[in-house]
Amino acid sequence: MQKQYPFYLKATVILFGLVLFTYSMANLREILTPICFSLMLAILLNRLVLKFERYKIPKALAIILSLLIAFTIILSIGYFLSSQILSFGDDLPVLKKKFIELFTRLQQTIQMNFGFSIKQQDQWFSEAQSGLKPFIGETLGTVAGSMGVMFLLPVYTYLLLYYKKMILGFLYEVFADADSGKVAEVLQQTKGAIQSYMTGLLLEALVVAILNTTALLLFGVKYAMLIGVIGAILNILPYIGGIIAIALPLIVATITKDGIQTQLGITAAYLVIQFIDNNILVPMIVSSKVKINALVSIVVVLLGGSLWGLSGMFLSIPFTAIIKIIFDRIDELKPWGKLLGTEVPTIQKLKIATRKKIKAAS
Numbered sequence: 001m002q003k004q005y006p007f008y009l010k011a012t013v014i015l016f017g018l019v020l021f022t023y024s025m026a027n028l029r030e031i032l033t034p035i036c037f038s039l040m041l042a043i044l045l046n047r048l049v050l051k052f053e054r055y056k057i058p059k060a061l062a063i064i065l066s067l068l069i070a071f072t073i074i075l076s077i078g079y080f081l082s083s084q085i086l087s088f089g090d091d092l093p094v095l096k097k098k099f100i101e102l103f104t105r106l107q108q109t110i111q112m113n114f115g116f117s118i119k120q121q122d123q124w125f126s127e128a129q130s131g132l133k134p135f136i137g138e139t140l141g142t143v144a145g146s147m148g149v150m151f152l153l154p155v156y157t158y159l160l161l162y163y164k165k166m167i168l169g170f171l172y173e174v175f176a177d178a179d180s181g182k183v184a185e186v187l188q189q190t191k192g193a194i195q196s197y198m199t200g201l202l203l204e205a206l207v208v209a210i211l212n213t214t215a216l217l218l219f220g221v222k223y224a225m226l227i228g229v230i231g232a233i234l235n236i237l238p239y240i241g242g243i244i245a246i247a248l249p250l251i252v253a254t255i256t257k258d259g260i261q262t263q264l265g266i267t268a269a270y271l272v273i274q275f276i277d278n279n280i281l282v283p284m285i286v287s288s289k290v291k292i293n294a295l296v297s298i299v300v301v302l303l304g305g306s307l308w309g310l311s312g313m314f315l316s317i318p319f320t321a322i323i324k325i326i327f328d329r330i331d332e333l334k335p336w337g338k339l340l341g342t343e344v345p346t347i348q349k350l351k352i353a354t355r356k357k358i359k360a361a362s
Contacts, residue, residue: 022307025307025308026307026308029307029308029309029311029312032308033308033311033312033315034152034153034156035156036315036319037153037311037315038152038153038156038157038160039156039160040198040315040318041070041153041157042157042160042161042164043191043194043195043198044070044195044198044199044202045063045066045067045070045157045161046161046164046191046195047195048066048069049062049063049066049161052065052066059162060162063158063161063162064158066161067154067157067158071154077229080225080229081226081229081230084223084225084226085226087223087226098255098256099255102254102255107121168187171183171187172184172187185329186326186329186330189329190322190325190326190329193325194322194325197318197321197322197325198318200285201236201318203285204235204277204281204282204285205232205233205235205236206232207277207281207285208231208232208235208273208277208281209228209229209231209232210228211228211273211276212227212228212229212231212232212245212270212273213225213227213228213229214228215228215266215269215270215273216228216249216266218269219253219262219265219266219269220257220262221249221252221253221256221257221262221266222252222256223252227248227249227252230245230248231245231246231248231249231270232245235277236314236317236318237301237313237314237317240298240301240313242274245270246266246267246270249266249270250263250266250267253266291341291342292317292320292321292324292340292341292342293340293341293342296320296339296340297317297320300316300317300320301313301316301317303316304316320340323340324337324340324341327340328341
């Protein structure tokens with residue numbers, strides 16, 4: 001007979017396990033971050049490697065060719081962004097001067113309408129700057145750490161693809177023989193779903209980048225391509241990324257243009273793009289079956305940022321989606337998968353599920 005432990009003891013063990021897991025994740029970020037990015041890249045490249053192997057290309061060479069294609073695309077995007085940033089840097093003194101003028105005008109408006117002196121406002125701004133310094137330092141540290149990731153990324157990705165069968169074999173062997181068929185089915189379904197999700201995520205980002213850039217070019221916003229691509233990358237972060245993505249062109253338009261017509265146009269265009277993204281692109285390209293609800297999305301993004309900084313924020317959503325895909329395909333974990341998803345069950349469905357559980361128990 002299986003021994004039953006009291007609830008308080010179970011809860012204590014679970015909480016201790018969560019604390020230990022979080023502590024380990026935070027302290028191993030330098031090691032785990034490149035591995036996680038490599039795992040995502042390996043999932044994306046798996047189909048391409050298999051296609052090369054069908055043409056009788058040796059496995060090692062097929063992986064190297066796939067990596068060369070992937071890094072050619074990544075470096076091309078990096079070169080494009082860096083050239084745009086250099087162009088932005090050339091105009092920085094002019095933009096800085098215009099920003100100071102607008103900021104001074106804003107301070108005067110606040111003083112006239114709300115009675116706060118410019119000295120008080122400068123003090124508040126200094127305090128805000130002091131509070132942001134640790135965050136900026138951490139972000140710059142994350143970016144610097146990302147350069148190290150770029151060197152480890154191809155190595156880890158190559159090894160994950162090369163030893164893929166050995167890793168899958170390990171997963172089969174750690175489960176009982178009676179469950180091997182179910183494990184094989186879950187792994188097969190999960191692999192296909194994850195590959196479709198990751199490919200869809202990239203296609204969605206590409207379409208959003210094109211839409212953003214087109215809208216900004218129509219309104220004559222400077223650095224339209226740079227801001228459009230950055231907005232598409234930030235779009236991976238739900239809600240938080242969208243706010244930052246729309247704030248960037250609004251700030252640039254405010255500094256470089258007079259009046260508010262351009263800002264209103266940008267706001268309207270970005271709202272339309274968000275509507276298209278949420279109601280057309282995500283269901284068609286990314287698949288609504290792995291869509292994460294708003295509450296979970298915001299919580300995991302904040303947790304990811306707290307644990308691993310900027311890298312954690314970008315990794316949190318894809319990995320939460322992967323966890324949901326796995327939960328949805330294991331009977332015992334399906335309730336957790338539903339908790340992560342967007343489908344809200346009706347009272348009737350809950351009653352039916354409860355009756356089934358009561359019948360099964362009796």
